[in-house]
Amino acid sequence: MLDVCLLGTGGMMPLPNRWLTALLIRYNGRKLLIDCGEGTQITLKMLGWGFKTIDTICFTHYHGDHVTGLAGLLLTIGNSGRTEPITLIGPAGLEKVVQGLTIIAPELPFELKFIELSEETSIPSGDLLIKAVPVEHTISCFAYVIELQRRPKFKPDQAKALNIPTRFWKELQRGETVEWNGSIYTPDMVSGDKRKGIKVAYCTDSRPTLGLMDAIYKADLFVCEGMYGDDEDKPQAQKNKHMTFSEAAYLAKEGEVEELWLTHFSPALSEPEAYLSVATDIFPNTKLGEERMIKNLSFIQEKNA
């Protein structure tokens, strides 16, 4: 129902066979991309999900490895025939950064819309809710939480008991209020309990923070940087404002997420698998990111209630 693909697992610079970290989310015929380093369009091409329906691109921050692929990607999206606007979201300074990078692409066949962030922000985007959460890196940086919310179950028995004509049921199911025959009917009058939606969280680059721990709470999937595998590199992680595997795993545990994917490996970390157990000892459902690793997330099947 909602498909997630980790497009690359590298940090700092693209390497042969290791693309830079970026996440693609596909839902209901549209696609949202988070981060776009050099080469992101190539791994996207390998994935084969197409370019034309990418309508939103979010940036965590403006270090080269998260943003230098933008101009090439926009040109390729243009070549795919897109003419509808693309919304770009990122920390303050976004429009200036994009103007710089696209200096060689003065004419794109679609409009670019900019949403600049300076604090925690929730942005409705169709059925999705994009939450940007400030984190702690060497420059302004945001984590993103993408939520597909689920409406409570409609209760026909309750609607019947209230004598609401069936012609109004659809509006109530859509969450709209109905006024009829002098009475007002709100959706909660004919709805069951709140239901869990789908929640995906993505954080790179950052130190662990309490705000991040809150933001990822109960996520189905938490994609998190693990620049360093070895706990002995923690002083480096602190200095460069990154995380070790165990710090990411601790966040996942405290945030009670379902599953953790580690990514954004340092170029010096040539064998991340050597350190996987450091993370699984803390949070067992940790997976090492791999190029174009995919997860399909669906609403949880409910018991008849």
Added chain:
Amino acid sequence: MLDVCLLGTGGMMPLPNRWLTALLIRYNGRKLLIDCGEGTQITLKMLGWGFKTIDTICFTHYHGDHVTGLAGLLLTIGNSGRTEPITLIGPAGLEKVVQGLTIIAPELPFELKFIELSEETSIPSGDLLIKAVPVEHTISCFAYVIELQRRPKFKPDQAKALNIPTRFWKELQRGETVEWNGSIYTPDMVSGDKRKGIKVAYCTDSRPTLGLMDAIYKADLFVCEGMYGDDEDKPQAQKNKHMTFSEAAYLAKEGEVEELWLTHFSPALSEPEAYLSVATDIFPNTKLGEERMIKNLSFIQEKNA
């Protein structure tokens, strides 16, 4: 003695297994790069010749596929430990383009020097001579001819006959003039005939032009765009200011070059080999570019003279 590597063979956009067209020239411990599209640093990494000694980067023009890899490459060169300046050469507007692209890399550990071109220009660069030649594309574009000139052979017999003391021979061999005992001795007094050096020519993107034909004359290697394989695509080539294989081969033939490499294949040209014979029928020593194809060029061995 002078090593040439074609870093990629694609045009328009990088593809899985086809990097964008760029040329690396290595000579005497230093390296010169022509063009730098998205992903050039990755194919450079695959080549394994290192980043630190890249001291010159030439741009043919400012379409994305020739320039969007610059910021990432500069960051990676910085990470390699280089602190010496890098000279950038390209059509007018270079500094503005580079300022735009490097907006996300505000602090590099080396100085950038800019040489902007508006007409045919010869730029001495150590032992190399870089010639930039205007060609015909949809925007301002230059071909590059890199020459390693060879000094004429020193003739000890002539130096002896002129009674020049041996302690001055080295200066004369280096091409310097010597004054001694009231007489002036010039290198040509003790030198044989002019000798052929090494000449490499690179042209993309352009229509064939007479100026280009002159510029590549007698080159040891001519690396030329062949956006289209099929002669039937000539109207497209004319419209988009590119070349077909046969047009490039005709240039190579008229320019009397030793060898032609075709590159900058259209993304639609998935099997360039299907059209190789179109070129070899005109210029037999044509080769299809391949990723990281290398040629080592040496001065021609002379007969004892």
